[in-house]
Amino acid sequence: MFVSTLIVAISTVKMATTMAAGEERAASEVLRALARHLNCLNEDSKTTRKRALEAIKRETIDKGLSSVVLQEVFTCLLKSLLKCLSDPMERCRETAIHMLGDFIRCVPQPEDSLPYLMPVLTQRLGGKEILEPAEELRLSMVEVLTLTVEVCGRHLAPYLDDMMKILQRTIVDPFPDVKRESCKCTVHFAKSVPEHFHMQAESLVKPLMQTVSHQHSRVRVSTIEATGAVIQYGTGKNVDDVLSHLAQRLFEDSPQVRKAVTVVVGDWLLHLRDRYSYFHKLIPLLLSSLSDDIPEISQRAADLWRQTGALWEQENEDDLKDKMDFLLTPPDLYPAGVARPGLGCRELVVRNLSNLLPALARDVVDWVAGTRVKTAQLLYALLLHAEDHCTQHLQLLLSTLYRACNDPESDVVNNCLRSAKLLGTFVSPEVFLKLLLVHLETPSSSSSPHTPLMVLAAVLGGCSGELLKPHLQKIADTLVQPDVCQEYQQAVYLDQLLSCVDVLLSVCEKDCCSVSLQLLQVLVTVQSLSTEPQLTDKAEQSVVSLCKVQGLATVADLYRQHMDQLLQWLSASQKTWTSYSPQRLQLQVIATQSGPVIGEFLPLLMPLLQNCLDPERDPEMRLHIFTMLSKLLLDATHTLDSQGDLGPADTQTPTHTHTHTHTHTHTHTHIHTDSHTRTHIQTPTHIQTPTHAHTHTDSHTRTHTYRLPHTHTHTHTQTPTHIHTDSHTHTHTHTHTHTHTHTHTHIHTDSHTHTHTYKLPHTHIQTLPHTHTHTDSHTRTHIQTPTHAHTYRLPHTYTHIQTPTHTHTYRLPHTHTHTHTHIQTPPHTHTHIQTPTHIHTDSHTHTYRLPHTHTHTHTHTHTHTDSHTHTDSHTHTDSHTHTYSHTHTDSHTHTHTQTPTHTHTHTHTHTDSHTHTQAANTN
Structure with a gap:
């Protein structure tokens, strides 16, 4: 083998x-x-x-x-x-x-060519001046260089300097395609020789940052990718130099650019050597991409974020062991449709939140709208991860939300309100109310006082009704305070105030019964101050909602339940009302919307109206009250007279004849020493109930006796004749027309001759108390103001108040002057408040201590005839004719030296003869 x-x-x-x-x-x-x-x-x-x-x-x-x-x-x-x-x-x-x-x-074996190829390419591309004029050929050379890096790999390590020279120059080449190819070459080179690349990676940061804002989006994408490789395979010391540039790229319209930033930042969070030191700077960039409009980008960001959290959780398993063993369930009101972040992701945010929030608070008011929108979106993501840990940062979060909610961009406001709602979900009501309610009473910004209300409404919307129930009274009491609900009249402020009430009604529902009065007071205030019909309609709908949560059938039932407290609420401040007071508008809303209920509380309403219509009060305010009453009287049976307490609406022509005879006898003793000026002030107050034909005769006889060293008799006969003709005929129909004719003739004649020798000081005090009370079975009220606007607070009740003032000054021989002045008060104002009471008061006090006897006889005759022609309608037309004729002649001679020692004996004989005839015609 x-x-x-x-x-x-x-x-x-x-x-x-x-x-x-x-x-x-x-x-x-x-x-x-x-x-x-x-x-x-x-x-x-x-x-x-x-x-x-x-x-x-x-x-x-x-x-x-x-x-x-x-x-x-x-x-x-x-x-x-x-x-x-x-x-x-x-x-x-x-x-x-x-x-x-x-x-x-x-x-x-392409690496064999490197000893000859790299010097030539460095010469052609890496010099200070561009030797290759043709940009297409420069592109081809860079492509050859990229190819060389791809095929030669780590064999290029000895040529690190040449590569850096070339890339530094070509990254900023004028030709965009050369820039892109150079960035591509940089990425490959960094990955090919990582053990050598980090030594000179920093030299590429500057040219890359010069190119990252290029006008071509493809160039920016390539530059961002190259930056990611340079930082990741470099020393990691240049992260701060590039973060601001990458953050700006997140605001671009190009999805490719935003995606490139997301991928680069995600890779850094996963693979950067010193990533723990830069978590607080990298996390905001990746979380911002979670809310990107492009699903592909948001999904890619979510995947990278989950990987980051899982890696951190794995690396810190020992620290998280307890939390991993006892995973807490999310709150009951956790946002629907939102997946809860993993434990590692939540812990990463919690541990870096103190570093993130200050920068976020600055960026939320940045001058660039896109920055503010991204910051508001990031705030929501951070709070979603922080959960209940945001409690310790609540003060900073609220101040940030106040400023952001005043932003003109609706996206900023909406995202901030979402964040505020999360605060209500994660933070205890006891904690956030302690801060929020104080901010309502003293807004941090006078130009935008509505923002605390806006934030409060959002926070309450994220809280559960069960947790809010113990704090309802405190919230309602704060909202109803005048500094909160009456201080500002801007529509946006009132709208947010109304939103707070609506949120309470929707969250707490039946629990709001305990604060129904306060909520109704707020709603009444919103309606009274609102100048926009839409806002008024919205407030009326809120009143209906308040009825529903209490199981009440109609709005009238709601007002019947609280009318007593509402009228007392208004009466507490009625003495300070002016034409600018919101209370007069609140009264109008209550009286108008309560319908027939207001007629059930006339005993409480009438004193309030009487005080408001005092002639000495603000005329414009009184006119407003008169206007309100006139509107109510247009439908009296369904408003003020719903209970029939104001009397029948029949037409009557009652006739009354009164004859009054008054006899007064006064005895005075005077001792005068020195010259003086005597002033006689007569202020009879006439409050009467004229009944259409009235004759009044007063006869006064005053006898003054002065005891001087020699017997001196002084007879003073004063016969003022007052002829008052007032014709009155009353016809009550649905249309009212008022015609008043008043003729006053006053003739006053005084003739005095005094010769006195006194050697004592003189003191003269004259008081003539006189009270006449007359009660008539027929009652009618007529109230007349100088503005010629007539409003009837008590139909069929008529009162006349007349307060003339007389001043007499006597000039005697040597140093005594007597002058008679007649002053009619109030000038040009005839006020009728008809009640079945006639009071005539004439008060004079004379105190004289003189050694001689002085006899003073005063005869006063007053003839008063009232005849009124009166027609009432819902539209009032007034015509008044007043004629006053006053003739007064005084002749006095007084010579005296006087030491005033005064003894006054007053004898009053009153004879009252009264004849009453009434004719009534009922249709």
Whole structure:
């Protein structure tokens, strides 16, 4: 057997020797045939050189010679072909380059050509100046270089410097295709000689970063791939130099570019030598690709991320043993349709979250919209991985969300609201409410106070009703605070306030019964402040939802349940209401929407209206209240008069006749010493109930007695005559027209003659209390403001308040002056508040201590006739004619020196004669 094997071996050697001898003869024959063509390469003629190169190609490459023969021929032709790379004729250079490529591809030992090939390529491509002017030929040379790297592999290690020189120059070549081919060559070279490549890899980072933003997307893709290889097979120290450039590429419109970045970053997370040091910088790039619009990219990113987490989990198995043994189930409200990340992925994010959030907080307000959108998407991915570990970063997260929710880009806002909802899912309500509710009361930004409300609504939406139930009262009390629900009137603020209520109703449902009043107050406020119909309609729908969660059939039932508290809520601040107060609008909403319920609470409503309609209150605010009442009275049976408490709506013409006689006797004793000015101020307050025909006569007699050293008698007769004619006829129909005619004539005559000698100081105080009360069985109210707008708060109730003021000054001989001034208050304002009460008050006090006797007789006659013509309608037209005539003559002479010692004796005799006649006509 050994002999046979030896025979076979000897035969094989003989055959190989025979074949080698044959190939050598074939190679020799080819070279002899090429000798003439090789000589022609040295000719001056361009055509001759070109033909010679074409002939050499036909005799070698095109003939299909064996690789051994080609190896021999290539070795002999190599120097001549390399010399042709410098030929002046472009066609010759092109043919020589293509022949070199073909030989390198076909020969079995291409590395033998490296000692001659690499210096020539370095000279042509790696110099400071471009020696090859034709960009297509430069591309062909780089392709030959790439081919050489592919076929020679680690044999190129001794030529590391030459390769770096070439690549540094060709990566930034003006021709885009040369850039792409150079990046391809870089990737192959880094993988071929990794043990040597890292020593000079850093020199390629700068040219790559100069090319990564090239306008052609294919060039950018090639550059990113080359960058990945340079960093991965380099020292790893240049990660920071390239990350910002790669991050920018994630915002590009080209899917190929984004995919290239995703793949490169994923490879780094899996294979980079010092990847643990760069986790916090690489994780955001890969997680950003999870939300890419292209499914292929997002799926590839998800696969790489799962591999990264699994590898990290495997490498840190000892640290994760407890968590792996007791895997926690996801929360009940975990986002539907979202796969929970693996333990390794979650732990990677948790351990790097403190490094990620500060940078994320900066990028979320970047001036580039794309950066802000990607950052908001990344925030959601991070919180999805962090789960309950985000509690310790809650303050920073909330401040970031506040700023991001004010972004003009809807994508940013929507992603931030998704993130806020995750906070509600993972964080305890006790924790997030402690921060959020404080931010509601004191917003961090005055320009965007709505963002805390927006975040609160989203957070509440991610929480369970069971966990929120113990905190409902606290949330509702905060929302209803004036600083929260009444401070801002912007539509976006009110919309977010409404969203908070809607979320509570949808999450807590029946549990909201305990805070129904507060929620209704918020909804009333939103409706009162809203200027947009859509927002108002939305608030009304929320009121309906509040009814449903409580099992109430109608909105009226809801208002009936809380009307007492609502009116008390408004009454607590009614003294401070102005035309700008939101409470007047809240009252209008309550009165309008409650329908017939408001008529059930008139005892609480009327004092509130009476205080608001005080003549001394803000006129614009009163006008608003009047307008509201007029609208309610248009349908009184379904609003204010739903219970019939306002009286029948029949037409009546009642007639009343009143005769009043008042007799007053006053005795005064005065002792005066010194000259003085006496001022008499008469302020009778007349509150009466005129009943359409009224005659009022007052007769006052005042007797003043002064005791002076000599007997002195002073008689003062004052006969002011007041004639007041007021014609009134009332017809109540669905259309009301008011016509008032008032004629006032005041004639006042005073005649005084005083001669006094006093040596004592003088003090004069005059008080004449007079009270007249009259009760009439017929009640009617008429309220008239200076703006000529009439609103009836109590139909069929009429009250007249008249407060004239009289000032008398007496000028006596030497130093005593008496002046009579009649002041009608309020000027040009006639206010009627009709009640069945007539009060007439006349108060005078005289205190005199004089040694002589002074007798003062005062007679006052007042004739008052009221006649009113009154027509009520839902549209009010008022016509008023007021005529006042006042004639006053005073003649006084007073000479006295007075020491005021005053004794006042007041005798009041009152005679009241009252005749009442009423005629009623009911339709």
